[in-house]
Amino acid sequence: MEIFGRPLPALASQIVLGLVNGSFYAMLSLGLAIIFGTLNIVNFAHGAFYMVGAFGAFFALSDLGLNYWVALVAVPLAVGAIGVVVERGLLKQLRGLDPLYGLLLTFGLSLVLEGILRDFYGSSGRSYPRPPALNGAWNLGFMALPVSRAWVIGVSLAVCLATWFVIERTRLGAYLRAATENPSLTQAFGVNVPLLVTLTFGFGVALAALAGVLAASAVQITPLMGSNIIIVVFAVVVIGGMGSILGAIVTGLGLGIVEGLTRVYYPEASATVVFVIMAIVLLVRPAGLFGKA
Amino acid sequence: MTARIVAFAAVVALGIAAPFLGLYPVLLMKLLCFALFACAFNLLIGFVGLLSFGHAMFFGSAAYAAGYGMKVWGLTPELGLLFGTAVAAALGLVVGLLAIRRQGIYFAMITMALAQMVYFVALQAPFTGGEDGLQGVPRGALLGVLPLQSDLTLYYLILGIVVAAWLLIARIVHSPFGQILKAIRENEPRTISLGYDTDRFKLLAFVLSAALAGLAGALKALVLGFATLSDVYWGTSGSVILMSLVGGIGTLSGPVVGAFVITGLENVLADRVGSWVTVVLGVIFVLSVLLFRQGLVGTLRHFLPGASRRRTGAPA
Numbered sequence: 001m002e003i004f005g006r007p008l009p010a011l012a013s014q015i016v017l018g019l020v021n022g023s024f025y026a027m028l029s030l031g032l033a034i035i036f037g038t039l040n041i042v043n044f045a046h047g048a049f050y051m052v053g054a055f056g057a058f059f060a061l062s063d064l065g066l067n068y069w070v071a072l073v074a075v076p077l078a079v080g081a082i083g084v085v086v087e088r089g090l091l092k093q094l095r096g097l098d099p100l101y102g103l104l105l106t107f108g109l110s111l112v113l114e115g116i117l118r119d120f121y122g123s124s125g126r127s128y129p130r131p132p133a134l135n136g137a138w139n140l141g142f143m144a145l146p147v148s149r150a151w152v153i154g155v156s157l158a159v160c161l162a163t164w165f166v167i168e169r170t171r172l173g174a175y176l177r178a179a180t181e182n183p184s185l186t187q188a189f190g191v192n193v194p195l196l197v198t199l200t201f202g203f204g205v206a207l208a209a210l211a212g213v214l215a216a217s218a219v220q221i222t223p224l225m226g227s228n229i230i231i232v233v234f235a236v237v238v239i240g241g242m243g244s245i246l247g248a249i250v251t252g253l254g255l256g257i258v259e260g261l262t263r264v265y266y267p268e269a270s271a272t273v274v275f276v277i278m279a280i281v282l283l284v285r286p287a288g289l290f291g292k293a
Numbered sequence: 294m295t296a297r298i299v300a301f302a303a304v305v306a307l308g309i310a311a312p313f314l315g316l317y318p319v320l321l322m323k324l325l326c327f328a329l330f331a332c333a334f335n336l337l338i339g340f341v342g343l344l345s346f347g348h349a350m351f352f353g354s355a356a357y358a359a360g361y362g363m364k365v366w367g368l369t370p371e372l373g374l375l376f377g378t379a380v381a382a383a384l385g386l387v388v389g390l391l392a393i394r395r396q397g398i399y400f401a402m403i404t405m406a407l408a409q410m411v412y413f414v415a416l417q418a419p420f421t422g423g424e425d426g427l428q429g430v431p432r433g434a435l436l437g438v439l440p441l442q443s444d445l446t447l448y449y450l451i452l453g454i455v456v457a458a459w460l461l462i463a464r465i466v467h468s469p470f471g472q473i474l475k476a477i478r479e480n481e482p483r484t485i486s487l488g489y490d491t492d493r494f495k496l497l498a499f500v501l502s503a504a505l506a507g508l509a510g511a512l513k514a515l516v517l518g519f520a521t522l523s524d525v526y527w528g529t530s531g532s533v534i535l536m537s538l539v540g541g542i543g544t545l546s547g548p549v550v551g552a553f554v555i556t557g558l559e560n561v562l563a564d565r566v567g568s569w570v571t572v573v574l575g576v577i578f579v580l581s582v583l584l585f586r587q588g589l590v591g592t593l594r595h596f597l598p599g600a601s602r603r604r605t606g607a608p609a
């Protein structure tokens with residue numbers, strides 16, 4: 001069977017690959033949106049933390065002998081702890097200043113992280129051996145779905161939806177939303193807002209690191225992988241708008257699929273299609289698909 | 294006012310004497326190109342309050358356009374520079390129209406994303422030379438009569454162009470148009486309520502800044518004889534921000550000082566610490582944002598008489 005002149009299995013496998021990339025976009029833009037909501041900072045270093053997560057998984061395996069499943073939990077926790085230190089030590093000083101300063105500071109931070117890892121691992125990077133449990137593929141009849149890809153998509157969907165649930169449907173999430181809306185009033189009601197802000201940043205960073213661990217077995221790990229993806233994620237955020245959590249998830253996955261389809265029908269444009277869509281959205285609906293004007 | 298003119302004359306005199314003080318003319322020319330690039334960037338962040346995180350796209354596309362024009366079409370240097378500047382201005386018009394539809398932090402993200410798109414175009418397009426870049430751009434002869442092969446001749450041409458462009462920026466900033474830009478920086482809704490179509494002013498400022506950044510890139514292609522992917526890379530957009538930040542955002546001379554400091558530092562460090570240059574620049578970035586937001590020139594002003602009169606600029 002063919003669809004617009006392309007065999008279905010090839011098309012389906014590119015869509016799955018697009019969903020894998022889309023999962024990373026979704027997890028990263030979700031973290032960016034939560035951090036922007038509570039700290040009023042666009043965290044450029046989000047990409048760097050994603051990259052640190054991927055190298056963290058590599059380091060855990062090669063130097064500490066910790067396998068993939070341990071790294072999946074330990075690395076996000078460790079990188080999240082770094083995030084907590086960064087928030088308490090650096091970002092706190094910027095409270096009340098123009099959010100542009102936060103962008104500049106985190107940009108500098110990502111230069112530091114990138115430079116350090118480039119010194120240790122070189123520009124070409126490393127590849128992470130796929131854990132044996134994720135080898136093989138499921139036969140779906142019309143295509144063979146590699147277990148490793150289904151795993152990445154499944155974990156990221158589960159984590160994204162859990163995050164949405166906690167923020168929109170639990171008491172903790174209600175505190176967080178209140179602190180976003182009006183920090184001083186929330187504090188007056190006895191909620192420890194500074195702690196909440198710090199933990200939110202730590203959580204967003206841990207989410208980026210988890211995406212990095214998932215990416216480690218899917219792509220080549222290089223020091224520049226973070227900056228390259230964060231710029232695409234910025235475009236995703238401009239397209240979706242940072243106001244809505246579900247919006248960030250849907251936009252991330254959707255753009256991943258679009259990228260996958262572009263790779264099938266017009267491969268030359270696959271690197272730029274997200275930016276083109278961003279330009280079109282800016283013309284048609286400047287506030288973003290899920291944004292409020 | 295007279296003190297400023299004396300200072301300006303002293304700096305220009307220093308510029309004229311510099312090649313005889315044992316400084317390598319090609320390095321000086323590179324410093325001048327980045328100084329102009331930083332001034333062009335600062336026109337936006339310092340005087341309109343718009344943070345462009347993608348100015349390398351203007352710098353780089355003009356470098357490619359000027360280089361291609363001079364190498365393939367055999368344009369004379371002045372036509373090559375004009376062509377590069379025009380390409381950057383046209384790109385600035387398109388990008389500006391898109392980016393000013395959103396404000397603040399989104400503006401920064403949009404410019405960065407569009408710059409990355411330009412980077413991918415430069416990577417894939419047939420006329421840019423891909424990973425190798427555009428090599429072997431001839432210097433040619435100015436107006437077809439004055440050969441620019443001598444570094445010293447070219448240096449004085451570059452010095453003249455950069456000083457003229459700096460004076461143009463100073464003129465723009467102090468003109469009624471510049472006052473409206475500052476009003477937009479301070480309070481855009483109020484400027485709108487006074488009857489100004491702020492989007493048009495922002496767009497014009499954006500195109501001017503893009504064109505001047507393009508002139509800087511075209512000059513760089515003429516001086517070094519090549520244009521490469523690093524000219525359009527986000528790292529270059531980052532360095533020009535750092536130059537303005539270190540020198541002093543919203544001051545006229547700050548970006549010049551910052552460009553000299555950062556480019557000089559990169560040159561000195563590249564031989565000694567290798568890949569740690571990025572780390573050092575990152576640390577300077579973080580420290581400048583935390584402790585030193587007014588930059589070298591902005592801080593210096595605080596200690597000079599009459600400081601209270603002048604406002605030290607900050608991005609709005």
